[in-house]
Amino acid sequence: MKRGILFYVFYALVQFSPSFAAPQVRLGDTTVTGREMPFLQQDFFGGIPFAESPVGKLRLKPPVLKTTLDEKEFNASSYGHACVQPPPFSAELMSEDCLTINIIRPSSIKPDSKLPILFWTYGGGFQSGASEIYNGSGIVTQSMARGTPIVFVTFNYRLGPLGFPQGSEADQLHSLNLGIYDQIGALEWVKHNIASFGGDNEKVTAFGESAGSIMTSILFLNYQIEGLARAGIFESGQAMTTGVSHPEHREIDWQNFVRGVPSCSSLATTGNTFSCLQAANSSDIIQGLLVSIAESPEMFPWQPVLDGPTGVVPDYASRRFPRGEFARLPFIAGTNLDEGTIFEVSSPVTSEDGLAQAITANYSPPAVSPQTLQSHIQTLLQLYPDNPALGSPYNTGNNTFGLSSVYKQSAAITGDLGFHSQRRFWSQGYSNAGVKTYGYLYTEPLTGSLPVLGVFHSSELLALFRDLTGILPFTPGPISTNLSTAMMDYWISFATSLDPNDGRGTPRPIWEPYACENQASPSSTQDSSWCVYMLICYL
16 A cells, blocks of 8 residues: 555656656757746746857857757756846846847647747846846736737847947947847747747747837838738837937947956057957956946947948938838837836936936937027927926926926926837838837836836836836836736737737727827727726827
């Protein structure tokens, strides 16, 4: 009897031990072993290299795609290291060898299941962020519950000076916008390999937030994206959100970076720094990164730049749209009510003169003459007067939260210039070209957040992911389950059918396509009070 019991105990241990239950796929000659999430009925595969390690001679170079692995066995049970960035990420969590990709899928699928893909690009001002922050298992769970399962994919891209070099030397060496090329590399890896995980490489929806949304929308201005994705979702960011300048515009930031790398500091102003930087150790590179950020006159010095006719940002979006230089792919594009607050709450600007100077410094494209720019700024200040009741965060009356009233004025301008106007410009351009698009305004404040921020940039992420460990500067209260589930349903429906209204999942309002002649009219069948509760409105 005891022997029989012991046998069944041993049998159970063998059957349900992670080492035996771990999911596996074949990539070429390599067996890739992931991790089972039995309570969710999902499989996780993480830390899989999609490019050669960008160190040594490959540092500051476009990624070298890696569609197969060198090992016979590869352990994919955890996320890879985050790319080099400033705190709060600690040194042991970061590495330059960071170009890895992660997959979450339903456990029950087969290699020939051909499930649609949601491909996520994180934000972080092009100098911070990591794929492991964004756990897509909740989205996969909802996709399974509604009978339209999807595969969720995330990846890491290079950040700061390693991902977005600035200056004339980087321009001459064709080493610009490397983080965007990392994104393209990850999409190409998906094209080659996602079928092995049960995904359909012809049903990829690329989506992202903030910098990740900006990068994704930049790809939509390149026909190359049409072979890698069939749709997009842009959360708070379009191609021109941060403005785009020539590489030389931030030459001082590159020099500050090199000056902060101990082994290369003497070469900072020579225009001949790449060879030295490629030979430097990673700790020196991190030191240079911290110096460059501390000394930069801008909050986000490392950004996409104009990179010439053969690059990914050959010209301004405002010039490319009239020429029809964009991919005809459907998308959802949205913004949050108070996009500008989080960028202005710590601003030293307390007067309209200071505000005018800040606008001049941050929104001065070379295509506009100084005289024209000053005229536009005066018009802007008239349209956005120093009246707290009209400023952002909106719907807060004359309350200035102990700050200068110029804070609410500048937050309103920043939010509209960088986000709301760009989203409308984007949606109008595509709509005029006959492409189906959907727009939203997210107006749900996070419980526990500071009232001075309102519905700030990135607020919608908690509704979509429900768990954002370490990304928020406070501990939020519970998010509305109905709001979160409906948002997931809209996104999943769009990824599976190119329409957010597939009728599956939670009951929710019909989301009408955006049209220039009908930019703010909800469906006639929509319950307006329910829309206010859901707080996803149609613009």
